[in-house]
Each structure stands twice: as C-alpha cells, then as structure tokens.
Amino acid sequence: MEMTDLTFFVLVSGSFFAALCSAAFSAGGAMIVLAVTTTVLPVNAIVPIHSTLLIGSTATRKILFWKYVDWSLAGPFLVGSAVGAFIGARIYIELPETLIAAAISTVMLVSIWLPGISWRPKVRHPWVIVGFLHSLLSTLFAYGAVLHAVILHTNLDRRQIVGTMAGCLFGMSAFKIAGYVAVGFDYSPYLNVIAASVAVALIGTWLGRKIVDRISESVFRAVYRALVTLTALRLLYAGLA
Numbered sequence: 001m002e003m004t005d006l007t008f009f010v011l012v013s014g015s016f017f018a019a020l021c022s023a024a025f026s027a028g029g030a031m032i033v034l035a036v037t038t039t040v041l042p043v044n045a046i047v048p049i050h051s052t053l054l055i056g057s058t059a060t061r062k063i064l065f066w067k068y069v070d071w072s073l074a075g076p077f078l079v080g081s082a083v084g085a086f087i088g089a090r091i092y093i094e095l096p097e098t099l100i101a102a103a104i105s106t107v108m109l110v111s112i113w114l115p116g117i118s119w120r121p122k123v124r125h126p127w128v129i130v131g132f133l134h135s136l137l138s139t140l141f142a143y144g145a146v147l148h149a150v151i152l153h154t155n156l157d158r159r160q161i162v163g164t165m166a167g168c169l170f171g172m173s174a175f176k177i178a179g180y181v182a183v184g185f186d187y188s189p190y191l192n193v194i195a196a197s198v199a200v201a202l203i204g205t206w207l208g209r210k211i212v213d214r215i216s217e218s219v220f221r222a223v224y225r226a227l228v229t230l231t232a233l234r235l236l237y238a239g240l241a
Helices: 005-025 029-040 043-064 071-091 097-112 126-141 146-151 158-182 188-212 217-240
Strands: none
Touching: 005 029, 005 043, 005 158, 005 188, 029 043, 029 217, 043 126, 043 158, 043 188, 071 126, 071 158, 097 217, 126 146, 126 158, 146 158
16 A cells, blocks of 8 residues: 555554543543544555554553552453463454444443442453454454453552553554464554654643543543444444445
8 A cells, every 4th residue: 555645644643642532531542543443544554553543652661550450450461461362363363343332332322331349350351351352343343342341340540440451452462463464464654654653642641641640530531431432332333335
C-alpha cells in the first residue's frame, strides 16, 4: 500500500488523541484508532496495524504509571495473553466477524452496567482466563473488550486501573505484533507512520497524565463507563450492519 499524506496525517493524529484519552480515562484509545484505521486502511491491514499505533501509548503509560501497576493481575493476564495472541494470529481472518462483533458488544454492555460489586471470581487464575480471552478477541477483531469491562469491578483506584491496563495491553500488543509477523503480515510499508505515531503518543500520554490527576474518582469512572459503552454500541452496529 502506498501511504498518502492524508492517510499519514489521519493515522498519526488519531494516535495522538488515542494516547491522550487512554492516559486520562484508560479507555477510548482503541476505539479512536479503530475508527481512523477503518477509514483509511485496506481491510487486511486494519487489525495488524491497530496494535502498532497503540503500542507507543501503552508503553508510555506503563512507564509513567509504573508504580501503580498491579502485577498480581497483570502477570497472569500476560501469560494468558501470549497464548491468545498466538492462536488468534493464525485464525483472525477465518471466523465470522459480524457475529463475534455483536457478541463482544453485548458482553461489554452487560458487564460494564452490572451493579457496583467487587469482582471476586471463584475459579483459579481468573486473570489468565481474562488475558487469554481478551488477547484472542483483540487479535481477531482489534478490540478485546474483556479486560476493560471487568477491571472496573475490581478494587483498583483510577491510577491503578490506568497503570495496570497499560502493563497488560503493552505486553499483549507485543505478542499480537509478533503473531502477525509470524503468519506473514508485512509491516514495512507502514514503518514511517508507526514511528510517528509512537512519537506523538509520548506527548498525548503526558497530557493525559496531567488530566487524570485533576479529575475525581467518580468522574473518572463515569467517563470510563461512557467510553466503553460507546465502543460497545459501535461494535454492535458493525456486527448488525
């Protein structure tokens, strides 16, 4: 694919706003990148490129919020994520995307609007399962949904949510990119836009870090819930269209 100036500008701008939104609210960034990639990229490049445009943001958030990462959650998540990405990269174009998109959005809406309860699953290693499912779905359809919906029902505060999700999603993105390369996707035509997106993500994440320190816990959770809901409704629309 030949990268036009307009495509370059749209993808880099989207990456900046995605980084700002993700750092401030720990949600919405993937939705922004998904929106811009579906607008300007060929269908077969949308999902593989999606991860590369987000990795700069997640890496920066991981550094800035390092002390807030809950590794008792993130560690098991990454174990499951590695397996999910490995499997997903090999089958991501073979499943009925329409049906799965509708199913994901429904699960998101149900999970995010559950009553305010503390999520304490009875199964062993629940975050391994969350990591596997989130990574598998994200590798197949660019947005996993599972972690975003579930983490709000933990006892983590807003900074811990931002930091822990950054740790989880950075590792998952690395696994996904490795998986796509392994099955033959060629990233070379997109290296310039990937590099620029990583650079602007540093600025966007820094600005978002300033915002998160200025908002209350209740506002943070309300915006988070709204962004996840909008993402779910977009996926539902895509699934039914």
